[in-house]
Amino acid sequence: MDFRSNVGKFLSALLLFVIVVGASFAQEKEVKGGVKDALGEPLPGVSVVVKGTTRGIETDFDGNFKLSAKVGEILSFSYIGMKTKEVRVGSSLVINVVLEEDAQELDAVVVVGFGQKRTIKELTGSVGKVGEEIANNSSGSIDKALSGKVAGVQGGMASGQPGGAALLRIRGISSINGRNNPIYIVDGVRIAQGDLTNSTPTANILANMNESDIESVTILKDAVSTAVYGADAGAGVVIITTKSGKKGDAKFSFDAQTGLTSRAVGGEEPLSTSEWLELLYARQLNTNGNPYANRESLIAALEAGSVSGQLQSFYNRRHISTDWRKETERNAALLQKFNGSVSGGTEKLTYYSSLGYYNQDGIVKNSSFNRITNANRINYKATDKLTLATDLQIGFGKMLAASDGGTYSNPILGQYLLRPIEPVRNSDGSFYYGNGRLSNGLYNSAAIQHLNYNTSASTRVLGNFQAEYKILKGLTYKFVFAPEYINIEEDEYRSPIHGGGQALGGTKSSYSSRYFNFNIQNTLSYDFTLEQKNHFSILLAQEAYRSDRRVIGGYANVVGNTFLETLDNFVVPRQTTGVRSVSSRAGYALNLHYDYDKLILLDLSGRQDALSNFWPENKTGYFWSAGVGVDFARLETLKNSNHISQLKLSASYGRVGNLTENAIPYTTYVYTNNYNDKAAAFPSGVDNKDLRWEVIHPLNIGLDLGFWKDRLTLSVAYYEKLTKDMVFDIPLPLSQGSYNVKNGNVYASKYVNVGEMKNSGIEVTLGAKIIQNEKDGFNWSFNANFSTLKNKITKLYGGQDIVVSSTRILREGEAANSFYLVDWAGVNPDTGNTIWYTKDGQITDVYNGSNRKILGSPYPNLFGGFDTKLSYKGISLDAQFSYSFGGKIYDTYGIYGLSDGRLTHIYPGYKSQLDFWTPDNRNARNPKPMPGGNNSSNEHSSRYLYKADYLRLRTIKLAYNLKSSLIENSKLKGVQIYVLGDNVWTHTFDENFKYDPDMQVNGYASFALPPLKSYSLGVNVNF
Known part of the structure; x- marks a missing residue:
């Protein structure tokens, strides 16, 4: 009885418990x-x-x-x-x-205007991002490391000079005479950029920044992304975010890298003496009235010493064969890179501090670049509402620059134009100077490297002081004060012993340049949500920027004491420079971002800018943008899909500005000079009251797809970039314009807003996480991007062509800076003479400048890059490629390198000349060499125009992370050993073009220092 009663009570209690719990x-x-x-x-x-x-x-x-x-x-x-x-x-x-x-999620977060953060899925505009892998290169400058990494971004190296400048183009060129490089923003503030020197052939102030201190780089490409930067954002914006500390114990990191560099592409080879003589033999045999029946009889006469003219003297010195490349270049140059950092923090204070050293010797002797950097960043939470931050970046750089371009002291020029029969040194080991000059009027470039120098030493201090106060829920005020100080000391010395300074008794130029730049920002941001799904983010910003430039310098000649090379030791002053220029800019910006449950996206921006350089009525510019997007993956029917993670369609349009760097300010300048020992003045410019901003209207239509939680992503965008009010230099009567000299003629002109240009194309970005296997430790990802580009001039002053140079033209309906040349038809296989095309495509043996026509442009119609990353149990391999197709490149000095006898006896030129026509070599590349040249064969023509198509392995890194079991008994938290290669392989698709096609985005190959490839070994230690 008791048992039944107890069971009944238990079952009743259990039933009650189930009911209560279920409820x-x-x-x-x-x-x-x-x-x-x-x-x-x-x-x-x-x-x-x-x-x-x-x-x-x-x-x-x-x-x-x-x-x-x-x-x-x-x-x-x-x-x-x-x-x-x-x-x-x-x-x-x-x-x-x-x-x-x-x-992985952080990779999807980008920094946009004034430090705002968005995810890729929240954007209605077009941006690209590069993370910490930006440090996986040995170039020493971040702008050199961006090519091929982001769709629509094309990069090129202006020179292989260590520490030299790079050229970056975002969605094509933005202007003919205005800014084409993007502006750079570091931690929310704009910085000075480019070559700020006066006499150094190429320099880059960005090289004073350590890429190892960079957390990410975001590239803004369209109007909705750039409009908040207003007046000078038309060429794009590069936002650099530096590293900061995180809460936790102090973390130390040390990275050491050392390696060797050499030419990335071999270039044209110089001639040896025996090769040069073969060209001269052929030239002699093709002379009218030549008395020698064949090569053998000519050599017999030379052996007998009976040949008249220069050839005999050249032959008599055939035992000398100087390799001018070997004499002026290193086989391999040293590369060193060391970085150390410490970071950490508490709940209230975080910190990051680093010290870096970089040294790179140039492939050309007597060229180098080294720098020391220090970065310090502190974030302090003073109260629950007030946060303070300070960022101080210091860089010291020193460049030893080799001469570039067409100067006689350029060692690259000397490799091809100096005769190999000239010795480098005398028998006693001293340098050989000839009779003041060498036999063809040039100088011993190896001696000049020893005697002359051109240095620049730069100091850059960038401060960034911020205070952020949370006023109310979602309402935040932020103040930013960012001073920037740059000091550049330049010294160029040309010896009186030999070279360009010889006739002047030696020369010396010294310049001291100081830049004081200030950026002040006040921003008010309000972030709130209504009814759970309506999210608003509003930003109101005020920005002021001032740049104060001061330059003091001088140039003098006739050195008093060759052991003293300071400027005051030169007794004949030639020029003094004292410049102070101040420009200021003030602007107000408004940005509104709205999204409905991240399904519907809207961005509106506006900015007003005022620039002091313009006439008061034109100094203010108004810029704006609008963007809209719909992510269909957020619809209820797709929100919980396991297959589609993003399906966003977006569009943006707007108006942004572009500064015209060469434009004359609106006032009429008067230049004071000496005339008969009395003060004299004349107008050097015309008042430009009508001059105003160049204006760019970008259009962007994008489709972003994501599958399987974004393991596969695809972005496609169509873009247009229409530039209006382009500034051109138009002719005026001599009584009304500023005076210039061109082709020996004096003319007058002034800058006016008259032109229009359009860039358009398609960008595609693909990302795939092919294998993600945390259990087995094998991961494989692949990313690729490609972009098309079509550039067209749509309006010129009076609709008239502008012949830019002997090789280029501006014409409505054609690409800017199109190559305008007589078309080379090759070599007549029956006669060995040069033949040409007429305008209508007929063959002629007469060179006529009136047959010039457009034969392509320097801008590629397809370019991009791709990379792959593999890792397995501590071993990783990263490889990144870039490519470009459709552009053309012109060998500026090809008229000297391939002169077919016209200049061969003076300037030897390229080894590729050896493939010349003979009765036994009728399909030769070059015509038969003749005195005076072969039928105008070395006039400017498409003979020197090449395809600039290439595929390059830009970076490759093989790394091994030591197993934790090997370091568990030490204080080390991680050790990585790696091998890094830069520009290690390049394939050019035009077999006749021997230079680096990635060297210039402007389409000219000149005697610039060659870009470099490098191999280095490194170790990274964390503890």
Whole structure:
């Protein structure tokens, strides 16, 4: 009886428990809590969603939330750059969550105008991002490391000079006479860029920044991305975010890298003496009235010493064969790179500090670049509402520059134009100077490298002081003060012993340039959400920028004491320079971002800028943009799809500005000079009251696709970039314009806004995480991008052609700077003489300048890059390629290198001349060499125009991370040993073009220092 009673009571209690528990699971209750990051900072705007439902909310300004949920349901917490976290609802009514950073998610976060952060999925514009892998190169400058990494971005090296400048183009050129390089923003503030020197052949102030201190680089390409930067953002914006510390114990990192560099592409080879003589033999035999029946009889006469003219003297010195390349270049140059950093912090203060050293010797002797950098960044949370930050970057750089271009002291020029029969040194070891000059009027370039120098030493200090105050929930005020100081000391010395300084008794120029730049920003941002799904982000910004430039320098000749090379030791002053220029700019910007549940996206921006250089009525410019997007993957029918993670269609349009760097300010300048020992003045410019901004209207239509949680992504964009009010230099009567000299003629002109140009194309970016196997440790990813480009001039002054040079033209309906040349038809296989095409395509043996026509442009119609990354249990391999197709490149000095006898006896030229026509070699590349040349064969023509198509392995890195078991008993947290290669392989698709086609984005190959490839060994230690 008792047993039955007890069983009955137990079953009744169990049934009651099941009913109560079941009811509690079925009943919704209000769950509340807070979300913080690893530093303990509240995270506003975190998405909190009941998994599998449409119920959700975002955390408030303090990171708190309230949400109705049932016991057993799962809450999903997601936020930009953080790992998504899921928590099951239990009996507790309070759930507190800490979100951790997600490296993959951080890759999807980009920095846009004034430091705002967005995910790729929230954008209506076009941006590209490069992460910390920007440091995986040995170039020493970040602008050299961007080519091929982002769709629409084309890069080229102006020179192989270590520390030299790079040229970057975003979606084609933006102007003919204005800015074409993008502006650079570092941690929210603009910086000075480019070559700021006065006499150094090429320099790049960006080389004073350590790429190892960079966390990411974001490239803004369209109007909705760039409009908040307004007046000079038309060529694009490059935003650099530097590294900062994170909460935790101090982390130390040290990286050491050393290697060797050499030519990336061999270039044309110089001639040896025996090869040069073969050309001269053929030249002699093709002379009218030549008395020698064949090569053998000519050599017999030379042996007998009976040949008249220069050939006999050349033959008599055949035992000398100087390799001028070997004498002026290193076989391999040293590369060194060392970086150390420490970072860490507490809940209130985080810090990052680094020290770096970089040294690169140039492949040309007596050229180098070295720098020392220091970066310091501190973030301090003074109160719950006030955060202070300071960032100080210091760089010291020193460049020893080799002469470039067409100067006689250029060692690259000397390799081809100096005769190999000239010795480098006398028998006693001293340098050979000839009779002041060498036999063809040039100088011993090996001696000049020893005697002359051209140096620039630069110091750059960039400060960034910020204060951020949270006024109300979602409302934040931020103040930024960023001073920048740059000091550049230049010294160029030309010896009186030999070279260009000889006739002047030696020369010396010294310049001291100082730049004081200030950037002040005040921003007010308001971030809020209405009814859970309507998210607004509003930014109001005020920005002021001032640049104060001061230059003091002088140039003098006739050295008093050859052991003293300071400027005051030169007794004949030639020129003094004292310049102070100030330019200022002020602007106001407004940006509105709206999204409805991340389904519908809207961006509106406007900016007003005023520049002091323009006439008061034109100094103010107004710029704006609008962008809209719809991510169909956020629709209810697709939101929980396991296959489609993004399906976004977007479009943007706007108006941005472009500065005209060469434009004359609106005032009429008067230049004071000496005339009969009295002061004299004349107008050197015309008042330009009508001069105004160049204006660019970018259009962007994009489609972004993501599949399988973005394991596969595809972005396609169509773009247009229409430049209006382009500035051109138009002719005026001599009584009204500024005076210039061109081709020996004096003319007058002034800058006016008269031209229009259009760039358009398609960009495609593909990303694939092919294998992600954390268990086995094997991962493989692949990324690729390609871009098409079509450039066209749509309006010129009076619709008239502008012949830019002997090789180029501007014409409506054609690409800017199109090559305008007589078309070379090759070599007549029957006669060995040069033949040409007429305008209508007929063959003629007469060279006529009136047959010039457009034969291509320097701009590629297809370019891009691709990379692959593989890793397996501590071993990783990264390889990145870039390519370009459709552009043309012109060998400026080909008229000397391939002169077919016209100049061969003076300047030997290229080894490729040896493939010349003979009765036994009728399909030769070159015509038969003749005195005076072969039928005008070395006039400017398409003979020297080549395809600039190439495929380049830009970087490759093989790394091994030591197993944790090997270092577990030490204080080391990680050790990586790696081999790094830059520009290690290049394939050019025009077999006749021997130079580096990636060297110039302007389409000219000249006697510039060749770009370099490098191999280096490195080790990275963390502890």
